[in-house]
Amino acid sequence: MGTEPPAFVRLAAHPLRWALLTALARGDLRVRELAEHVGEPQNLVSYHLRLLRDGGLVTAGRSSFDGRDSYYHLDLGRCSAELAGTGAALHPALRAEPAPPPGRVAVLFLCTGNSARSPIAEALLRHRAATATVASAGSHPKPALHPGAVRVLREEFGLDIGGQRPQHLDAVARRRFDHVITLCDKVREVCPGFPHRRHWSIPDPATDADPAAFSRTAAEIDTRIRHLLPELGAAQEKEVRP
Structure with missing residues (x-):
């Protein structure tokens, strides 16, 4: 039996990377906005964003308004698949209960x-x-x-x-x-x-x-x-x- 945690766990468990993921879960943001959100230097945030991009969890695209900026986007579909795989790696009976459908929102x-x-x-x-x-x-x-x-x-x-x-x-x-x-x-x-x-x-x-x-x-x-x-x-x- 392997003792290495799944790649998603190793990638997302870092406190700063987890803070970036949770910020991007609400919507797309620029690197300076992420740096402000987590209270860390922009170069450090850029480094961890690169790791998240290499891991396939985050993508980046040039702003259609100002081509000098990039917006970072969390691939929730990839995260969902990775989380499902993580649960199955621990025990096949682990299933996340679906949230209730939205009401009068x-x-x-x-x-x-x-x-x-x-x-x-x-x-x-x-x-x-x-x-x-x-x-x-x-x-x-x-x-x-x-x-x-x-x-x-x-x-x-x-x-x-x-x-x-x-x-x-x-x-x-x-x-x-x-x-x-x-x-x-x-x-x-x-x-x-x-x-x-x-x-x-x-x-x-x-x-x-x-x-x-x-x-x-x-x-x-x-x-x-x-x-x-x-x-x-x-x-x-x-x-x-x-």
């Missing part, structure tokens, strides 16, 4: 044009959490939804958003949301001070010449939403406990 998705990423996220979360109140808006809304967003939701998820129109974030500014999620780097910089905000750094598929760009974007957003659901459910369960 209100979520707002924001991007610049409210024509592609945020309406895709709105439709997918509403599809996967029927009891949730979901909206989307943009800082500079386009006149209409991008045809690629309408097509990918219809063809790949069976969802029809053809009658929806982009709206300005002013239209939802006075509404109460439990969670506000920005999906583009530009709107994150100009977004007003909504509480409970997190960021998903997702490139705009409308700027990509690849015909598969909308499919990739929708798949990534759907993956993030599927991992968001148990988090929302667990948070609500915690709130209602005596």
Whole structure:
């Protein structure tokens, strides 16, 4: 019998790396924001981020707003698989109990044009959490939804958003949301001070010449939403406990 702990345990057990993982679990962040969050020098944080990237737990992508910056993203799918493997390595009976589904939670998705990423996220979360109140808006809304967003939701998820129109974030500014999620780097910089905000750094598929760009974007957003659901459910369960 081997005595070496699984690679995920060795990688994540370091206190600083664990702090970075928990920070990125809420949303994508830049290295200087992570350094501020953990209270450590940026060069030290960069070193541990490189180890997490080498281990496949964290990825990095250039900001579509400012190409000099990079956003770090936690691959929750990879973490889920690694954690499942870790439990099985200890005992086959170890299984994590699923969190309850989210109840009446209100979520707002924001991007610049409210024509592609945020309406895709709105439709997918509403599809996967029927009891949730979901909206989307943009800082500079386009006149209409991008045809690629309408097509990918219809063809790949069976969802029809053809009658929806982009709206300005002013239209939802006075509404109460439990969670506000920005999906583009530009709107994150100009977004007003909504509480409970997190960021998903997702490139705009409308700027990509690849015909598969909308499919990739929708798949990534759907993956993030599927991992968001148990988090929302667990948070609500915690709130209602005596």
